[in-house]
Amino acid sequence: MFRRKSIVKLAEDECLREVQRILRERLSQKSVQTKVYGLDSQRRHLLDLMRRCVSMGESNSALVIGPRGSGKTMLLQSVLDEVKSDKIAKENLLQVNLNGLLQTDDRIALKEITRQLQLVNAKKTTRRQGLGSFAETLAFLLEALKSGDKTSQPILFVLDEFDLFAHHKNQTLLYNLFDISQSAQTPIAVIGLTCRLDVIELLEKRVKSRFSHRQIHIFNSLTFEEYKEVFVEILSLPKTFPERKFMQQWNQHVKELSEETMTVDVLQRLYHSDKNIRALKSFLLLPVCKLTPDHCQLESTDFLESSQYLTMDSKAAMLHGVSVLELCLIIAMKQLTILYDGDPVNFEMVYNEYQKFVQRKGHSIQCYEKPVVLKAFEHLQALELLKPADGGQRSQKEYRPMTLLVDATQINDALQKYPNCPTEVKQWNTQEVHA
Known part of the structure; x- marks a missing residue:
């Protein structure tokens, strides 16, 4: 050191x-760790697919499937970094990034593709000729892609949140991208990133028939x-x-x-x-x-x-800020929940249990009037430490069945850390419940 x-x-x-x-x-969210651990076979598979597209003009499509945080973006970025390490490949490859959360329909997706491929000026020329609708923009883009051959610049389409694109009307974008990837036109690679294992089932038959069915499954190992x-x-x-x-x-x-x-x-x-x-x-x-x-x-x-x-428990942390009266109500509710095998309890039952406790302890614990106790009970509900069991508001608030949302461990932890907590309250919490 x-x-x-x-x-x-x-x-x-x-x-x-x-x-x-x-x-x-x-450490920022925009930064992507490019060194991959434990995904060697998946990386080789994706790297081979990308190299064939860039070097040999071979079109292809694949899905990278895995749970959130498993390294899908990291894997793709690592492969792209290696592919782009070749200066010629870096200058030659065009990349289009789409995200299902941002491009919520095919019209928005087409505009984004046009912008990223820098076809805006060419599209303005078509508008002068009366073009500009969704169908005409799609036709223009397809014509631009289909006019190339294997010697054209390869294009990589990265579709993040791929499953959301499957919910677009008629899946027009996916159909046309996969259709081009099956033909000997402009070389394109379509890579979808998704966390849904059943994503293939979301595709229409005509889209499925044009997809290569390459699936790269990754898990954090x-x-x-x-x-x-x-x-x-x-x-x-x-x-x-x-x-x-x-x-x-x-x-x-x-x-x-x-x-x-x-x-x-x-x-x-x-x-x-x-x-x-x-x-x-x-x-x-x-x-x-x-x-x-x-x-x-x-x-x-x-x-x-x-x-x-x-790893802080938000509910337990919230208990550190409630009043002694509110702590007493939570303990009373916990005792009743144990007594009635987890069944919901109402305010009247909790108030009676609280009164019994105060009467047993005499003058050592301050006794509050019922309206004050009801206000404290409602405050606990506002803090979401309690919730209505029936979900409705039909019964009177004193008789509405309620469920406690904190467990015994959280209550014990709060009492240990609560400043100047009365000893009687701590002892009441540890007492055994008898019918």
């Missing part, structure tokens, strides 16, 4: 600020060692960093940090709950943002704090 003095000295030369800029940019490698890679500085000595010290510190017991424990908990890279980036954002001249290096405690922040 490097000495603190050297870090502070380098921070004065704005090295620390540059570190934050690099890491924040890397990262091992914990690979997960730690990604952790180190994200936090490490690039070799192009202006201060070489600082970069080496920082990277060495990150490696040592990844082997510390506390860091490993935190990473293991995160790995077992959600091992996708997007979640890891969200987890690392807080420690990176905390870097300052006074706190000039990452520590294991930063990762522990970030983990606690991300």
Whole structure:
């Protein structure tokens, strides 16, 4: 681990600020991790398909299917980076990106394709001739695509949220894209990204017949060692960093940090709950943002704090802010729920249970009038700690059946952390319930 003095000295030369800029940019949602782990066969398949399109003018189509966060975009970006590493291929390949959440119908999608292919000026010429409707724009685009041959510039169509395009009227866009990919015209590759396993069933018969039925299924199969490698890679500085000595010290510190017991424990908990890279980036954002001249290096405690922040129970946290009366009502409701085997209870039952508790404790617990208790009960409902069991508003509010939305563990945790919580209330919570 490097000495603190050297870090502070380098921070004065704005090295620390540059570190934050690099890491924040890397952790942003727009940044895509291009090094792929555990998806070698899928990557080879997609890379072979892309190379045949770019180098040999072979049209094709494929679907990349996997759950959210499994690395579909990362896989595609990694393949594109390798394909574009060839200068000729980079200059030759045209890319069109569409998203089912943005291009909600074929008309909008066609406009976006026209814009990205820079056919706007040509389209203006057609408008002077009286063209401009959806059908005419489609015909113009198809003519432009069909007028080429295998020597034309290859075009890559990336359809993110592919299943949403299947809901467009008549699936006209998909039909025409797949139709061109089956012909010996302009070489195009249509790559769909989706998380729906049954996406093929959404396609019409005529669209299915023109689709190549290539499906690349991916699942997040990262091992914990690979997960730690990604952790180190994200936090490490690039070799192009202006201060070489600082970069080496920082990277060495990150490696040592990844082997510390506390860091490993935190990473293991995160790995077992959600091992996708997007979640890891969200987890690392807080420690990176905390870097300052006074706190000039990452520590294991930063990762522990970030983990606690991300895994915080919102309901339990909300219980820390309610009044003692409201806590009493929640405990009374919990006791009644146990007594009646989980059946809903109403305000009158909760109020009677609360009165019994106050009478047992005498003057040590303040007794509130019924309207005040009802107001506190309604406040708990507004906080969504309770909800109506029937969903309706027909019965009087005092007799409306209600369900408790927090469990015993959350209540116990809130009572332990509640400031100046009366001992009688804690004891009441732990008492056994008898019919």
